[in-house]
Amino acid sequence: MNEWSVVGVLVVVVGLFLSVGAPVIRLNSTITKLSTLVEGLRDRQVQQEQNNSDSHRRIWKHNEEQDAVLNDHETRITILERK
Template identity: 50%
Template sequence: MNEWTIVTTIVVIVGLIVTVTTPLLKLNTSITQLRSLIENVVKRVDDNEHDNTESHRRIWEHNDEQDALLQNHELRIHDLEKGTNHEH
């Protein structure tokens, strides 16, 4: 083997390493970015579920208060109608 064969072999090996390594580094970077995005999305979904649960709790609490007020009004109307029916 002469020197040029050795140099050519080394250049080919270095070129092969660069050819394989560059896409692998880009892939690794992309995977890292995707992992970060997915973690962020999961956190937002969890936060959204918590916020929705709290909102629904407040809505149902308000609904229960409105039901009580409505029942009170119905009883008052009933009592008023009952009182006017006895007078006639």
């Protein structure tokens, strides 16, 4: 092998590294960004589930209070109708 073939091989190796390495580096940064976004979405989902549970609990408590008031009114109406 002479010097020019060694230089040619080095140029091919550097070209191969650049053609494969650049997309890999971009892919790595994209994966990092996506991982960060997914973690944020997961945290927001957990918070949303907690808020939904609290909201449902308040709605059911209010519903039960209204049922008690409605039953009381029904009892009073029944007593008045019997008199």
